[in-house]
Amino acid sequence: MNIAICDDESVFLRTLHKKINDMKLPDCNVYEFTSGRELLNNTVEGKFEIIILDVEMPEINGLKVAEMIRRTDKNVIISFLTNYAEFAVQGYEVDAFRYILKTQPDYILKQQLESIFEECRQRFRTYSFKNRNMSFTFKLDDIISFEVNGRIITLTTQKGTIEYYGDFSEICDELTPYNFVKTNKGILVNIEHIQKILKNDVHLTSGIVFPIGRTYKDKIISKYTNFATRR
Numbered sequence: 001m002n003i004a005i006c007d008d009e010s011v012f013l014r015t016l017h018k019k020i021n022d023m024k025l026p027d028c029n030v031y032e033f034t035s036g037r038e039l040l041n042n043t044v045e046g047k048f049e050i051i052i053l054d055v056e057m058p059e060i061n062g063l064k065v066a067e068m069i070r071r072t073d074k075n076v077i078i079s080f081l082t083n084y085a086e087f088a089v090q091g092y093e094v095d096a097f098r099y100i101l102k103t104q105p106d107y108i109l110k111q112q113l114e115s116i117f118e119e120c121r122q123r124f125r126t127y128s129f130k131n132r133n134m135s136f137t138f139k140l141d142d143i144i145s146f147e148v149n150g151r152i153i154t155l156t157t158q159k160g161t162i163e164y165y166g167d168f169s170e171i172c173d174e175l176t177p178y179n180f181v182k183t184n185k186g187i188l189v190n191i192e193h194i195q196k197i198l199k200n201d202v203h204l205t206s207g208i209v210f211p212i213g214r215t216y217k218d219k220i221i222s223k224y225t226n227f228a229t230r231r
Helices: 010-022 036-041 062-070 085-094 106-124 168-175 217-230
Strands: 002-006 029-033 050-054 077-082 098-101 126-130 135-139 143-149 152-157 160-165 180-184 187-190 194-197 201-204 209-211
Touching: 002 010, 002 036, 010 029, 010 106, 029 036, 036 050, 036 062, 050 062, 050 106, 062 077, 077 106, 098 106, 126 168, 143 168, 168 180, 168 187, 180 209, 180 217, 194 217
Parallel strands: 002 029, 002 050, 050 077, 077 098
Antiparallel strands: 126 135, 143 152, 143 187, 152 160, 180 187, 194 201, 201 209
């Protein structure tokens, strides 16, 4: 995970870098930049998974920097640092994931950083399968659901449906630490693709409606609520 942090306040920049290091993220590299121009000169598509930058900087502000980055990189997660919550509305224009107020307590800052890193793990992580007959790889946010019937897995993605022989329990073990949850014994869905949860079923963006098992409902609602709150 490559993270760029950009702020013209060197003291805050070092403090933020230390806070990220203290979280002991695996395979994490943090790069410091003290101006928007310096960041732009060192940014190419795909170099960073996360960019955290100050809004109020001299010469070129963070909103303009983000706008220029978005012209070439649609996937990087951009989050803003600011002293003023009023800038948040403008951030939607560049698909900002999070606004971080510099004046907030440390425990809230940590929670916000954790939500950014969790989003990164979800957005850039992939699920892969390979046997003698087929192989494929999908980004997790492209996957809508898995459904098992015997040993046949039906995988529904934004690009279509695939059927293959697989181990449903292994899929659940791999993906439930991310934004996936079981709706009943044989169905695993991506929380990002849930449109609504009703009394007895869950509606997905693909148009699929799955029943909710009685013993799974509380877990689904809890995980979906936590996901929606982080967003």
